[in-house]
Amino acid sequence: MPRWSPGAQDRLVQSALDLFDEQGYDQTNVAEIAARAGVTERTYYRHFTDKREVLFGTFGDLTEQLSTAVTAAPEDASALRAAQVGLTTLAEALGDQPRDRARQRSRVLAATASLRERELLKMEAWTSAVASALRGRDVPDDIAQIAAATAIGAFQVAFRRWTGPGRAPGLVKCLDEAFSQARSL
């Protein structure tokens, strides 16, 4: 067994999701996740700081992509439109993963209170990132916060639709539709 191999991170995520889904998050430990992925515990900790982070590992990168995209939106874009540009980059990144894996992650989160709290903190951090990038575009503070809250709300609706039962279109398309709905409120 190699100490490190390409794709180890991806295998660790999939092994963790499978184990959490099969036997529960609290009943699973890092040693089991590493074993199923065919790597050592040491390799696990090279990729993730703790057991929870295997589910949230790309979060920091995504937040930065989000801010950058909102900032780079066309100069004449409204606050909500600039927020949409930012969230579209997230939808492109997250929509790339297999839908079944996203569904599995949602299922694991729904079953574990401490993970739901971590997810809420993530959503709050994204809302703050969008609001802050909008303020950098000279959007007044109150408008920036409301536009950010609406945009994250639309993203959550799109994500839930994409991972829900039934045959939803791709995540980017779901997001477009959710923003249309937000505009027509």
Added chain:
Amino acid sequence: MPRWSPGAQDRLVQSALDLFDEQGYDQTNVAEIAARAGVTERTYYRHFTDKREVLFGTFGDLTEQLSTAVTAAPEDASALRAAQVGLTTLAEALGDQPRDRARQRSRVLAATASLRERELLKMEAWTSAVASALRGRDVPDDIAQIAAATAIGAFQVAFRRWTGPGRAPGLVKCLDEAFSQARSL
């Protein structure tokens, strides 16, 4: 010292806020809160299940008021308008407390991570309550969720403005203005 006296609950909330604010949430225990309020610990536990609940005690009642008001909004009200009717009842209830007390609570929350998480869960529960009441008005699921997210976002903006520095108008007025901003996005 009477074992129970009218207004004990209110005195407990104020004593807790003062102690949390002065010496920190983690450094304060229920015995100190009770002593400062002039009641026994037993009285404290008649009003609140634990130390944290002194900051969230009216939450269940407010959630029910919120749902009821959304449900009872005029039949021809749009989804966002019905959500606004619901949140106006919360603004009326919360805007009744002294603004300094609301500021003190915000300060304590900002300083304590576990309390911020509890507050996020509260906001999520309010979002779900609004979405669920809207679905009861035959609003389609996606629209109900987006309208609820926008409405809670507007409420948070209004609350932050009301408790922020400077001379904001009353909470109900701040909420009206935040909803106008949401509509003009």
